[in-house]
Amino acid sequence: LAKTTQPISMDSYEGQEVNITCSHNNIATNDYITWYQQFPSQGPRFIIQGYKTKVTNEVASLFIPADRKSSTLSLPRVSLSDTAVYYCLVGEGNTDKLIFGTGTRLQVFP
Protein backbone atom coordinates (compact mmCIF):
# COMPACT_ATOMS: atom_id res chain seq x y z
CA LEU A 1 0.00 0.00 0.00
CA ALA A 2 1.30 3.42 -0.90
CA LYS A 3 2.53 5.56 1.97
CA THR A 4 1.17 9.08 2.25
CA THR A 5 2.69 12.25 3.63
CA GLN A 6 0.63 15.26 4.67
CA PRO A 7 1.21 18.26 6.94
CA ILE A 8 0.70 17.57 10.60
CA SER A 9 -1.36 20.69 11.17
CA MET A 10 -2.84 23.75 9.47
CA ASP A 11 -4.56 26.87 10.72
CA SER A 12 -7.19 28.91 8.91
CA TYR A 13 -9.89 31.49 9.51
CA GLU A 14 -13.55 31.26 8.85
CA GLY A 15 -14.55 31.98 5.28
CA GLN A 16 -11.16 31.10 3.81
CA GLU A 17 -10.46 28.32 1.35
CA VAL A 18 -8.24 25.58 2.74
CA ASN A 19 -6.09 23.32 0.61
CA ILE A 20 -4.47 20.26 2.16
CA THR A 21 -1.92 18.49 0.03
CA CYS A 22 -0.98 14.86 0.34
CA SER A 23 2.05 13.20 -1.24
CA HIS A 24 1.89 9.59 -2.40
CA ASN A 25 4.91 9.02 -4.61
CA ASN A 26 4.50 5.24 -4.76
CA ILE A 27 0.88 5.19 -5.80
CA ALA A 28 -0.01 2.16 -7.91
CA THR A 29 -1.96 2.14 -11.14
CA ASN A 30 -5.15 0.80 -9.58
CA ASP A 31 -5.00 2.89 -6.40
CA TYR A 32 -7.75 5.32 -5.53
CA ILE A 33 -7.22 8.37 -3.31
CA THR A 34 -9.66 8.85 -0.47
CA TRP A 35 -10.03 11.58 2.14
CA TYR A 36 -11.67 11.25 5.52
CA GLN A 37 -12.60 13.76 8.22
CA GLN A 38 -12.55 12.94 11.91
CA PHE A 39 -13.95 14.94 14.81
CA PRO A 40 -12.83 14.22 18.38
CA SER A 41 -14.41 11.11 19.89
CA GLN A 42 -16.03 10.12 16.60
CA GLY A 43 -15.20 7.75 13.79
CA PRO A 44 -13.76 9.10 10.53
CA ARG A 45 -16.25 10.23 7.92
CA PHE A 46 -15.76 9.71 4.19
CA ILE A 47 -15.37 13.05 2.38
CA ILE A 48 -14.33 12.37 -1.17
CA GLN A 49 -12.59 9.87 -3.41
CA GLY A 50 -10.92 10.18 -6.76
CA TYR A 51 -8.65 8.50 -9.26
CA LYS A 52 -7.46 11.35 -11.49
CA THR A 53 -8.10 14.96 -12.48
CA LYS A 54 -10.78 16.65 -10.40
CA VAL A 55 -13.66 15.43 -8.32
CA THR A 56 -16.18 17.71 -6.65
CA ASN A 57 -19.05 17.04 -4.29
CA GLU A 58 -21.15 19.15 -1.95
CA VAL A 59 -18.44 19.15 0.70
CA ALA A 60 -15.08 19.44 -1.04
CA SER A 61 -13.04 19.18 -4.20
CA LEU A 62 -10.18 16.83 -4.87
CA PHE A 63 -7.47 17.73 -7.34
CA ILE A 64 -5.17 15.04 -8.68
CA PRO A 65 -2.40 15.90 -11.15
CA ALA A 66 -1.62 13.74 -14.12
CA ASP A 67 1.24 11.88 -12.41
CA ARG A 68 -1.04 11.13 -9.41
CA LYS A 69 1.90 11.44 -7.02
CA SER A 70 0.03 13.95 -4.94
CA SER A 71 -3.50 15.16 -4.33
CA THR A 72 -5.07 18.26 -2.84
CA LEU A 73 -8.22 18.40 -0.80
CA SER A 74 -9.89 21.77 -1.14
CA LEU A 75 -12.43 22.98 1.40
CA PRO A 76 -14.21 26.15 0.24
CA ARG A 77 -15.06 28.83 2.82
CA VAL A 78 -14.35 26.86 5.96
CA SER A 79 -16.30 27.37 9.16
CA LEU A 80 -15.51 26.60 12.78
CA SER A 81 -17.23 23.23 12.37
CA ASP A 82 -14.58 22.18 9.86
CA THR A 83 -12.03 21.98 12.66
CA ALA A 84 -11.04 18.31 12.53
CA VAL A 85 -8.35 15.88 11.48
CA TYR A 86 -8.21 15.11 7.76
CA TYR A 87 -6.74 11.84 6.52
CA CYS A 88 -5.47 11.08 3.04
CA LEU A 89 -5.49 7.39 2.15
CA VAL A 90 -4.28 5.54 -0.89
CA GLY A 91 -5.15 1.95 -1.63
CA GLU A 92 -6.15 -0.48 -4.29
CA GLY A 93 -9.53 0.03 -5.81
CA ASN A 94 -10.95 -2.87 -3.92
CA THR A 95 -8.42 -3.05 -1.12
CA ASP A 96 -9.18 -5.16 1.87
CA LYS A 97 -7.76 -2.64 4.27
CA LEU A 98 -6.76 0.98 4.38
CA ILE A 99 -3.92 2.28 6.49
CA PHE A 100 -4.44 5.58 8.23
CA GLY A 101 -1.51 7.93 8.75
CA THR A 102 -1.32 10.72 11.29
CA GLY A 103 -3.56 13.03 9.27
CA THR A 104 -3.65 16.83 9.16
CA ARG A 105 -5.15 18.61 12.12
CA LEU A 106 -7.03 21.64 10.77
CA GLN A 107 -7.87 24.41 13.22
CA VAL A 108 -10.32 27.06 12.04
CA PHE A 109 -10.37 30.33 13.98
CA PRO A 110 -13.17 32.90 14.05
Add this chain to the structure above:
Amino acid sequence: EADIYQTPRYLVIGTGKKITLECSQTMGHDKMYWYQQDPGMELHLIHYSYGVNSTEKGDLSSESTVSRIRTEHFPLTLESARPSHTSQYLCASRGRGPNYGYTFGSGTRLTVV
Protein backbone atom coordinates in the same frame (compact mmCIF):
# COMPACT_ATOMS: atom_id res chain seq x y z
CA GLU B 1 -28.28 8.89 10.48
CA ALA B 2 -25.81 6.12 11.29
CA ASP B 3 -25.96 2.86 9.38
CA ILE B 4 -23.35 1.26 11.58
CA TYR B 5 -23.90 1.00 15.30
CA GLN B 6 -21.49 0.45 18.13
CA THR B 7 -22.39 -0.28 21.73
CA PRO B 8 -21.61 0.66 24.34
CA ARG B 9 -20.50 4.20 23.58
CA TYR B 10 -18.45 4.38 26.77
CA LEU B 11 -17.33 1.57 29.06
CA VAL B 12 -15.36 1.57 32.30
CA ILE B 13 -14.45 -1.87 33.50
CA GLY B 14 -12.15 -3.52 36.00
CA THR B 15 -9.00 -5.45 35.19
CA GLY B 16 -9.56 -9.10 34.38
CA LYS B 17 -13.14 -8.74 33.20
CA LYS B 18 -14.33 -10.20 29.93
CA ILE B 19 -15.97 -7.69 27.60
CA THR B 20 -17.58 -7.71 24.18
CA LEU B 21 -17.85 -4.61 22.06
CA GLU B 22 -20.79 -4.78 19.68
CA CYS B 23 -20.84 -3.60 16.09
CA SER B 24 -23.75 -3.94 13.69
CA GLN B 25 -24.37 -2.53 10.22
CA THR B 26 -27.56 -2.41 8.21
CA MET B 27 -26.02 -1.87 4.78
CA GLY B 28 -25.37 -5.51 3.91
CA HIS B 29 -21.66 -4.84 3.59
CA ASP B 30 -19.40 -7.86 3.33
CA LYS B 31 -16.24 -6.23 4.66
CA MET B 32 -15.99 -5.09 8.25
CA TYR B 33 -13.10 -3.74 10.28
CA TRP B 34 -12.00 -2.91 13.80
CA TYR B 35 -9.57 -0.06 14.39
CA GLN B 36 -7.96 1.01 17.65
CA GLN B 37 -7.16 4.66 18.26
CA ASP B 38 -5.53 6.31 21.25
CA PRO B 39 -6.39 10.01 21.85
CA GLY B 40 -4.74 12.27 19.30
CA MET B 41 -3.10 9.34 17.58
CA GLU B 42 -3.63 7.52 14.31
CA LEU B 43 -5.97 4.61 13.75
CA HIS B 44 -4.52 1.11 13.76
CA LEU B 45 -6.24 -1.82 12.07
CA ILE B 46 -6.59 -4.75 14.51
CA HIS B 47 -9.12 -7.07 12.81
CA TYR B 48 -11.06 -7.35 9.57
CA SER B 49 -13.47 -9.69 7.88
CA TYR B 50 -14.34 -10.37 4.23
CA GLY B 51 -17.68 -11.92 5.11
CA VAL B 52 -19.38 -14.56 7.20
CA ASN B 53 -16.94 -16.96 8.86
CA SER B 54 -13.98 -14.90 7.66
CA THR B 55 -11.72 -13.09 10.13
CA GLU B 56 -8.18 -11.78 9.77
CA LYS B 57 -5.75 -10.04 12.06
CA GLY B 58 -4.76 -6.51 11.18
CA ASP B 59 -1.44 -4.72 11.27
CA LEU B 60 -1.46 -3.97 14.99
CA SER B 61 -1.17 -6.96 17.26
CA SER B 62 -4.16 -7.19 19.56
CA GLU B 63 -5.18 -9.55 22.35
CA SER B 64 -8.78 -9.19 21.26
CA THR B 65 -10.71 -11.68 19.14
CA VAL B 66 -13.56 -11.24 16.69
CA SER B 67 -16.26 -13.36 15.13
CA ARG B 68 -18.47 -13.03 12.06
CA ILE B 69 -21.42 -15.36 12.28
CA ARG B 70 -23.82 -12.97 10.58
CA THR B 71 -23.12 -10.43 7.84
CA GLU B 72 -24.41 -7.54 9.86
CA HIS B 73 -22.66 -8.34 13.14
CA PHE B 74 -18.93 -8.15 13.97
CA PRO B 75 -18.33 -8.22 17.73
CA LEU B 76 -14.92 -7.79 19.36
CA THR B 77 -14.10 -9.61 22.60
CA LEU B 78 -11.43 -9.13 25.22
CA GLU B 79 -11.22 -12.21 27.42
CA SER B 80 -9.37 -10.46 30.23
CA ALA B 81 -9.24 -6.69 30.11
CA ARG B 82 -6.08 -4.86 31.18
CA PRO B 83 -5.30 -1.15 31.59
CA SER B 84 -3.21 -1.34 28.39
CA HIS B 85 -6.45 -2.02 26.51
CA THR B 86 -7.74 1.43 27.36
CA SER B 87 -8.42 3.08 24.02
CA GLN B 88 -11.10 3.97 21.52
CA TYR B 89 -12.31 1.11 19.33
CA LEU B 90 -13.83 1.99 15.97
CA CYS B 91 -15.82 -0.37 13.80
CA ALA B 92 -16.21 0.18 10.06
CA SER B 93 -17.73 -1.50 7.05
CA ARG B 94 -17.28 -1.19 3.32
CA GLY B 95 -19.35 -2.11 0.31
CA ARG B 96 -18.15 -3.72 -2.88
CA GLY B 97 -16.51 -1.97 -5.79
CA PRO B 98 -13.49 0.28 -6.09
CA ASN B 99 -15.13 3.51 -5.14
CA TYR B 100 -16.86 2.62 -1.93
CA GLY B 101 -15.62 4.52 1.09
CA TYR B 102 -15.63 3.16 4.59
CA THR B 103 -18.50 3.88 6.94
CA PHE B 104 -17.42 4.16 10.56
CA GLY B 105 -19.36 3.81 13.75
CA SER B 106 -19.12 6.38 16.54
CA GLY B 107 -16.74 4.19 18.48
CA THR B 108 -16.52 2.68 21.94
CA ARG B 109 -14.27 4.44 24.40
CA LEU B 110 -12.98 1.75 26.73
CA THR B 111 -11.31 2.45 30.06
CA VAL B 112 -9.88 -0.42 32.07
CA VAL B 113 -9.14 0.42 35.68
